[in-house]
Structures are given as C-alpha cells and as structure tokens.
Amino acid sequence: MQTKFWIGIGLSLMLLALGACAALDSGLGLPARHMSAEELGGETKTCTNCHDARGEKLAFGSFNHTATWMETHRQQAYQQEAVCTMCHQTSFCNDCHATQVELKPSLKNQSQTYRQMPHRGDYLTRHRIDGRVDPPSCFRCHGNPKTAETCARCHG
Amino acid sequence: MIMTGWSNRFFWLGAAALLCLPISVSAAEIRVKSETLVRGYERDTAAEEGAAVIPVYEYLQIDVDTPDEPGLSMHLYGWGRADLADNEYYEDATDGELLYGYLEYRRETARFNARLGRQYVFAGVTNESIDGLRLGSDLGRYFAGSLYGGQQVALASEQGRDGDSIYGGRLAHRLPGLYELGTSYKNIRNDSSDAEEMAGLDLTAYLPYDLNLHGLSTFNLITEDWAEHSYELRFSLGPLALRPYFQTFQYEDYFGTGANSANPFRFLAGSDEELTVGGADLTLPLGAAWVMVGKFKQYSYEVLDDNSTYYSAEATWSGADHSQIGGEFGFMSGDAAQNDYYLARLFAYWDQLPEALPLGFISGDLVYVGYDRAIFGEDKSLFASFGGGRKFMEEALELKLSADYSSDPYFDEDVRGMLTASYRFGLSR
DSSP: OHHHHHHHHHHHHHHHHHHHHTTSOOSOOOOSSOOOTTTTTTOOOSGGGTSOTTOSSOOGGGGOOOTTHHHHOHHHHHHOHHHHTTTOOHHHHTTTSOSOOSSOHHHHTTTOTTSOOSSOSSHHHHHHHHHHHOHHHHHHHHOSTTTTHHHHHHHO | OHHHHHHHHHHHHHHHHHHTSOOOOTTOEEEEEEEEEEEEEEEOOSSOTTEEEOEEEEEEEEEEEOTTSOEEEEEEEEEEEEESSOOSOSSSSEEEEEEEEEEEEEOSGGGOEEEEEEEEEEETTEEEEEEEEEEEEEETTTEEEEEEEEEEGGGGGTTOSTTOEEEEEEEEEEETTTEEEEEEEEEEEETTEEEEEEEEEEEEEEETTTEEEEEEEEEETTTTEEEEEEEEEEEEETTEEEEEEEEEEEHHHHTOOGGGOOTTHHHHHTSOOEEEEEEEEEEEEETTTEEEEEEEEEEEETTTTEEEEEEEEEEEEEOSTTOEEEEEEEEEEESSGGGOEEEEEEEEEEOOOOTTSSOSEEEEEEEEEEEEEEETTEEEEEEEEEEEEEEETTTTEEEEEEEEEEESSSOSSEEEEEEEEEEEEEEEO
16 A cells, blocks of 8 residues: 555656646657658668667667567567657557457458568467467467457457 | 546546647648458358358548647547358457547647547556556656556456556656666556556666667566566677577466456466576678578476477568568477477568559468477468559559468368458548
C-alpha cells in the first residue's frame, strides 16, 4: 500500500510537470511528421543517408531500418514512440500489434514479400516448436485474454 | 476501486480539457482508406466436409487532420468480417474490432501530445491497447514523460468492464547523443483487484568507439521479482554490423500477470522455469544492392536442463522501389529432437515490369520446412504463394490477386485465393 502511495505521488507530480513543461521549447525541434517517401524521391532508405548516426537531437543511427529491424525495433518503440509516428500511422503497427485480428500479417499482406513479417508460411506447424523453445516471444503479442483468442481454440 | 475512480476522473478531465482547446479546422484534410479482402478456400466443418469458406474483410481507416500543422485531429481504424458462404466455419458469421479511434491534440513546442479514446500505448513496460487518455511531452531538454489512464481493451472479455482500469507512465532522462534512461510503471486492475503491476528500467547508451548499448529490465511488483532482462550491443567492424544480445526470463514473474494472462501462458507461469537466451546478428552489405545476414540464437532452460540453438543465413538483393529477391536457410538444433527442424525460403517481389504488361508487380514466396520428428505422420511442410497487382485511377485504387498452396502436417493439400482492393479517398475542405 505504501508503494502504491509513492507511485501515486510520482504520477501526480509528473502530471503537473507535463502541464507545466508542455509550453516550453525543449530545443530538440523534431517535427511531428517526417517528409514522405515520395517527397524524398522514393530512394532514401535509411535515416543516416541524411542524418548523423549520433545527432544532437536524436541518435538517428538507432532508427535505421536494417535487415533485422523487424526483430529489433522493440527498444526504439518503447523509448521513442514519437519518432515512429513521424513516419508511421498506428494502422501500420496494427498489422502485428493489435488486440484482435484474424489475419496474420503475412497473410493480410501476402504479396508484400519484401516486408519483414513474422509467421511466414505454414506457421501453424512451426509454432509447436517455436512455442516450446521461445514462449516469451509469443507472449509479447498473444499474452492477454483478447490477443490470446487465436491460441484459445486449441490451448483452452 | 479507488484507482478505478481515479482513472475515470482522469479520462473525463482529459475529455473536457481537449474540448476546451483552441481548434482550427479550416485547413483540415479528410483521408479515408478502404481495404477490402475477399478470400476463398475449403474447410471441413461439423456440418459438411470440404465446405466453402468465403470471408470478406473490410479494413477502414479515417484520418481528419492538418498533416503539416499541430492542432486537433481525429484518427480511426478498424476491421469487420462477414462469411459470405456462412457454412458454420466461424463461430460467428460476422466479427470485427475497432483497433483505434481517438482525438489527438499536438503542440509544436515540447512535442506535447494528448490522445483521447481507443489507442495503443507503447512506453517502457507498456504495450497495451486502452480506452482512455494519454499525455506525452518533453519536460525541458533533458527529460521526457508520458502518462495514461483508462480501461484496458483486452480485459473487456473477462466478466465485463466494471471495476477494470489501467494506468501508468514513463519518465526518461536523456543527454541527446549520449544516453537515455527511462523508468516506467503499469498497473492493470480487473474486477477491482490487481491483475498486473509492472515496473521497468530502459536504457540506451551511446558509448565510445560507436558502441551502442540498448536494454530493458522488467520487475513484477506482484510476485516481487525480476521478470525480464534484455540487453544488446550494436557496433560495426568495418562494413560488418554486429548485434550480440543477452536475455533472461523468469517464467513465474514474466508470465505471472494474473487475470491479464491467458492460456497457454498461465500454465508456464507455474513451471518455475528460467530461460536464458544469448546470440548475435551479423549484417554485411555488399555494394548497394546486396545484404547478407547471419544469426545465431541459443536458448538454455534451467529446470528442463535443455538447450536449443537456431542458426540462419539470409541473402537479399534490392533493386529500385520495392523490387527484391532473397533467400534464407536456417536450422534449429538442440538436446530434444522434437524441436529440431530446418527451414529454406526463397522470395521475390518485382515492380519494375514493362509498361505494356497489365501488371504493376508480381511476387512469389516459397517456404520449405523439414522436421526431425514427424508431426501427425508428416515430416515436412511446403508453402508457396504467388501474387500480382496493379494501381489504377492515379494510384488511388490498387487491385491485388494472390493464391497460396500448402502441404503440411495439418493439411494434405490446401489451396486458398485472395483478392484485395485498396482505395484511398482524399478530400480537402
């Protein structure tokens, strides 16, 4: 109970700070929206084509969409969601991160084979092994009562 | 109960505050995107063998905003499905979900952002869909914070929403270009009792020699122990980029999320297992078009006293626009033969087709998996998909047709087809 009291105090102080600081210029000057791929000529593929990997406003190198980005972007999204929203609407994230969807991402976007997507091919069979070997990776997207509805048909 | 009342008050106070904000709608744009998918395949149902299943999905996205200016905006996205054949394959012939629907207010200064309604929150230990209010802002140059409160969407199916609530936040300290250290908290209550309470630390440090450290630790405040530690380094040796990483998960604390958990994870929470994962990714660009990737990932289980390792190699060639050809070979090997398999994948996407052709792109995907131990008497899976499509009406309309074939332990032969029509309506006023 004492822990909850201090957490409540902390959250309340942060609410006050949010109200007080929202009008102050942080000096970072990052825009809410980035130029679109069309405006960039459709050729720029990584952040560091134009920005410094360790810029004064942001370490842009951490946001390069590398060949392993699909598996490694968790930390960037948790720390800097506002950077994700500069280019992506939430609907883009919802292909994978959603409370209830029936079509797995690689099926809904079946012909977009150039996109990195989880569960390609016959994952119904492969998940029997991946689920045994690495259940924490399943839990991140299927870990609550609604997102686990796809699991409930067989797992109860 | 007290916190439920608190989060409800937070929600309504936010609603009132948003409605009091100065609103400019003179240059607002309304953008609507409709994506209609018609699928067709056969399934055995209780009533019929080889019954036709023809689900039609509609994904609808509506945005009302001034894209290049801060201010008030509205965003909505959801899907619905109806089975045209209605052969009792689905539990309900129609289904759907509002994935998000919120009002947003953005200020230019401090990146202040307020969202009210159904939305996804990603912040430290939080990766949740909520019906509520979220506030986020820079707190001067060296701090940033976010707060949210409302009801968790996922718990709506657990005895209704009475007494349910979710609230939390994240506070981060940063020196741009040097480090960012965040602390976060999440509390979920179901039917007026704690369902999940997590606290976390997340860190990104930009070290000398272009060495970057990223990681997070999660503490379960109900079981009072660490649930997860995940840390990785990123650095380059010449053109070769490396990402070694290390993770530990304590199942009781990681999967032990009370009423917010679900099977099969509830079962795992009682297993006392501790999983340690170690591995590395290596990425090597060769010229402007080729990228080679090597992966190694080892899993070690303390209670089960077992190990598995996954190795893979990928090669991708990228051309103009989205044109890409690639392949992947990987295998899982470990102490238990039932976990061993190998996987081979070839894929292609080509959108540099001659103008004379009626197609704007073609795509193909081939995945073959061999299992060390047969599953339902089969020791392999073969999956193949092919697609093509084109844009019309100044690229506002896109039609795509794809088909896939699978022969695997669950289906001797399964053929499915899908037609997708995407249309972007753009109106200005």
